[in-house]
Amino acid sequence: MPVSNLVLVLGDQLSSSLSSLKAADPGRDAVLMAEVQEEATYVRHHKKKIAFLFAAMRHFAEDLRAAGWTVDYISLDSDENSGSLSGEVERAIARHRPERVLVTEPGEWRLRAAMERWSDDLGLPVEILEDDRFLCSRAEFADWAKGRKQLRMEFFYREMRRKTGLLMEGEEPEGGRWNFDSENRKPAKADLFIPEPGRVAPDQITHAVLDLVAKRFGNHFGDLEPFWFAVTAEGAEAALERFLEVALASFGDYQDAMLEGERFLYHSVLSLYINAGLLDPLAVCRRVEAAYRAGRAPLNAAEGFIRQIIGWREYVRGIYWLKMPDYVDQNFFEATRPLPDFYWTAETDMACLKAAITQTKEEAYAHHIQRLMVTGNFALIAGIDPKEVHEWYLAVYADAYEWVEAPNTLGMSLFADGGLLGSKPYASSGNYINKMSDHCGGCAYDVKRKTGEGACPFNPLYWDFLVRNGDKLRGNPRLAQIYRTWDRMAEDKQADYRNSAAAFLKTLS
Numbered sequence: 001m002p003v004s005n006l007v008l009v010l011g012d013q014l015s016s017s018l019s020s021l022k023a024a025d026p027g028r029d030a031v032l033m034a035e036v037q038e039e040a041t042y043v044r045h046h047k048k049k050i051a052f053l054f055a056a057m058r059h060f061a062e063d064l065r066a067a068g069w070t071v072d073y074i075s076l077d078s079d080e081n082s083g084s085l086s087g088e089v090e091r092a093i094a095r096h097r098p099e100r101v102l103v104t105e106p107g108e109w110r111l112r113a114a115m116e117r118w119s120d121d122l123g124l125p126v127e128i129l130e131d132d133r134f135l136c137s138r139a140e141f142a143d144w145a146k147g148r149k150q151l152r153m154e155f156f157y158r159e160m161r162r163k164t165g166l167l168m169e170g171e172e173p174e175g176g177r178w179n180f181d182s183e184n185r186k187p188a189k190a191d192l193f194i195p196e197p198g199r200v201a202p203d204q205i206t207h208a209v210l211d212l213v214a215k216r217f218g219n220h221f222g223d224l225e226p227f228w229f230a231v232t233a234e235g236a237e238a239a240l241e242r243f244l245e246v247a248l249a250s251f252g253d254y255q256d257a258m259l260e261g262e263r264f265l266y267h268s269v270l271s272l273y274i275n276a277g278l279l280d281p282l283a284v285c286r287r288v289e290a291a292y293r294a295g296r297a298p299l300n301a302a303e304g305f306i307r308q309i310i311g312w313r314e315y316v317r318g319i320y321w322l323k324m325p326d327y328v329d330q331n332f333f334e335a336t337r338p339l340p341d342f343y344w345t346a347e348t349d350m351a352c353l354k355a356a357i358t359q360t361k362e363e364a365y366a367h368h369i370q371r372l373m374v375t376g377n378f379a380l381i382a383g384i385d386p387k388e389v390h391e392w393y394l395a396v397y398a399d400a401y402e403w404v405e406a407p408n409t410l411g412m413s414l415f416a417d418g419g420l421l422g423s424k425p426y427a428s429s430g431n432y433i434n435k436m437s438d439h440c441g442g443c444a445y446d447v448k449r450k451t452g453e454g455a456c457p458f459n460p461l462y463w464d465f466l467v468r469n470g471d472k473l474r475g476n477p478r479l480a481q482i483y484r485t486w487d488r489m490a491e492d493k494q495a496d497y498r499n500s501a502a503a504f505l506k507t508l509s
Ligand SMILES: Cc1cc2nc3c(=O)[nH]c(=O)nc-3n(C[C@H](O)[C@H](O)[C@H](O)COP(=O)(O)OP(=O)(O)OC[C@H]3O[C@@H](n4cnc5c(N)ncnc54)[C@H](O)[C@@H]3O)c2cc1C
Pocket: 266, 267, 268, 269, 270, 271, 272, 274, 275, 305, 308, 309, 312, 313, 314, 316, 366, 367, 368, 369, 371, 372, 376, 393, 394, 397, 399, 400, 401, 404, 405, 406, 408, 409, 412, 413
């Protein structure tokens, strides 16, 4: 029987309150969900990421059916699977003969551009609805950005605080300040009690997906098992509850810390659930605020967490849509070095990189400071091609979608956008990593040695990066002091730095 609407639900749209579902009627309309080769392989995603999304999609389809929807679910190994979303929509149109296709806007520019052609290609209306799971629409962000010389997150974030009323006392921010970041930079000590995130045993549906992924994507990066991610809204809710209970109170204090063998510290490990739609970001923030108001977490923790979501997360999405499609091609420093092999193998003597990449391989997760100050910082100061770095981040993390990954990687971490997102590059020597972690104690390199045999590679690379890019960075007032230090350095010391960096870079393959 023909249906009125064919509702396409994408893999990161697993929310019962999705705009396309709200606009449709379970009695008259059909839902299409499809696992397709094209989406799983346009970058070679981590096995755990593919397994998480397929398993979560299959569970969501079950939930929709239980709620009365007719769901066409096309599994990857179904014989007729065409391998692409457009192919699956075309086949579903032939089956259901709908009057129109409804879809909530996708997160990636590439897919949106393709969808905008569907109406002509398929010969029926395709309505692309706004994704109201975000607080700030694309139009609203464009309005905010219009006429501003600088698009600083901090000012955007204040708007979002006012808009949501989160941590507000009337017109004023709770505690008299908008931002408590200065209190959030404690290094962690090995004797801290650090809770693990909750782990969920795979059920039958997830086991079937794990078998499929092992068979079809066995040569992709990363370990498939042990697989412990939640794959339902209830499971994600339990993960949130556990975070509120055991980790939120210390989230702020140790937000920037790293510890050998501690993969999660007090981070929430919720991004994969929020980005896939299993948790609603605003609801998560309200729960965090309630925990603060109930005295279960200090203000620096609650504010720091809420800022990441209604500030950074919304802001990077705004930047992405404002600047695409050119954003991903930017290369401010004209960096061309290929991504070193050890980003895929974790085979390096640099203990900080080894820890971050090993856990990325095993968990499809690394926390923010590992992404920014270890793998990102190294790629920045070693002059790695930003496109290759971007594709690595997009492939290896379970929470990675281009709208959030690209501005974080190309803007925040690599400064490839020339400073749209950050006021200066997050470049640092080994000193920062030594201060914030215990990696250096067990490293083959000596963090105190600045140059020569055995010196921590971050030390000469840091200066080499600044000197190599002096024409682009010397004018930056936030770097003036650092360039003055370089200029005052004896010439032979300067030469030592540059030669040590060159010798190290030669060893990269
Ligand atoms: C180079 C680089 C690449 C990144 N790629 C991604 C990515 O592909 N997907 C992704 O979700 N995040 C990305 N981030 C941001 C951040 O590292 C992750 O959101 C965070 O590590 C996820 O772990 P968590 O849930 O434990 O976060 P927590 O530390 O517990 O933070 C709480 C929540 O805040 C949000 N958040 C925190 N920081 C950011 C940020 N900078 N941008 C957007 N949201 C943020 C996330 O939803 C996260 O769950 C990237 C950061 C860098 C530096």
